[in-house]
Amino acid sequence: MTLEEAYERLHRTGPEFEGWLSNHGPMAVESMVRHGYDREVHRWLDSYIARLDELPRATSPIGAGDWRAALGDPHRLGDWLTFFDRELGEQPWRAVLETWWPRLLPGIAAGATHGVIRTGHAVHALSRQQDETRLAELGQALGYWAARWQAIAGFGAPSGTAGPGLALAGVPRVPDQSMGINHRLGQLAEIAGWGSSLAVLRPAADAEQARTRLTELADAATLRYVTHAHGSPVMLVHTATAPTAVLRVLPALPAEVWGASLDAAWAASAAVTAAYAPAEAASRRDLPVVPGSAEEVFDLAVRHGDEHVIKLADTALDVHHRTGDPDALAAVVRAVTLIEPFPS
Template structure:
């Protein structure tokens, strides 16, 4: 079922209507992974009318000239062609090991959808390698490279706070209006931003970096329950971005786990700064937790791609922590996001 879905989706581009991200591959991977394969084609039938054709390349990106094309959205088709070729020429783990440290500083690409799509693709390849899954990784990496965008972050984790405490200390940008680029551009001048980045307790080794990433995904998911009203769609990415990085770690050398934590932390904090509300919602206004399986079923019935991806992340969090607020957060997303 997933191969069939990828075949349909790979005729479409990573974006539509300007900068909107094609969530199809991420949502269907989550649905198949969570036992809802029977709903994939029905969901795609409703979703694909919004999508646009796969862009074609214009100029070849070379090994020596990739830097000048990084972050150039006009070269999207060129980047897709580049990674299609690279993944035919080398093993996918070798391509990922080369390009992960090059792309990681631009983790904000496509409102973090570049790294999120990569995380979904890698999760599949770690389970099973085939032509369609390799093609999906190529499209994910190509999209990330074309929309490569940094987060203003000169400070790295050096404090004593756990991820929940560190996220609580992230300041809001002064002007929470307009799109994500306008909001991220304010980070460097936002009082307390660099200090909040430094507040996170650093990891002493690779295994601690993996543990801290899991804690960050947990904290962002649980935080969503009371803070989703800031922007129920965009705040999903504060949890799904670090989750994508966490899922990619097993395919990477352990030497890259520490930098991966730092980048994921900066991305999650940036989303909170850009879209977090001034105050949490009162506890009495929050939904109750459903049963585990019901949480994902509710997201699929709702149909929104963000709700589906968030539910996939929330189930990981619930399985790690046993905290029912992770499941309640899914219902908050379903109740807050307009259905497909």
């Protein structure tokens, strides 16, 4: 019941705080519980919740016929949370997801990709067990995504021949690497080579290929973090966690939307790479040594306490399990060395 207790505490808070920062609490605690760190959850939350804002209130109901006008309007956040709470009370959660996933997917940049990442964690939890608090968490995730819905310039189906690792390496950097993510993403349409870099990925011929390619993307982004994290240790985490979130949702979706899901995840990972990647990779001589097993590395992330490190560790353990590549674990150690620990 630890996850349910944590969700109940967190659902009294909003999806954002300090104006625009994403509430990572639900994502971090879901990762911690799934990896056996139930006893650490409430202690971690005691510190984390103090930062958060109250749950926003609804002011104007969103109806079935006028949702498009409210999409991407952060002032309607409370309205969107209420909308999805109602939807999930009236329909099975998979039916709600099937309807709204294609509507939300083109706006995958929402909240610096946190809309889709929180949805991925919520679906992962619901797929193991269904109850009221887990349904409420999916509603909060979808509502946040809808309110912050944000498209990526040049978004479309790729048509090239490159695998995800090579494709990520060819993404151009935005010229002005200052200010926040919206300022950076706003430059994408004007970058020479941006559209062609999105197109270069090898497309999937069917649903199973889409899942395979999405797995390869999550793997490549995680391994690339080791040598490129210094560009922005926090933001570049999302190049890996966003496609991982999409990958985890696939089993709950019809196979016919898996290809579009790959395309959106690729656009998100490429966009964050363009926005924050450093000019040069770090030398392998300067990289950290992995201190132990995968379980010890996740323990290191929990003791560090930063929510991004915990989420990256959750993804990295999946990558390490699939590939056996020690760089997957090194990515977590790299994040620990670069990101300030969260005070407990």
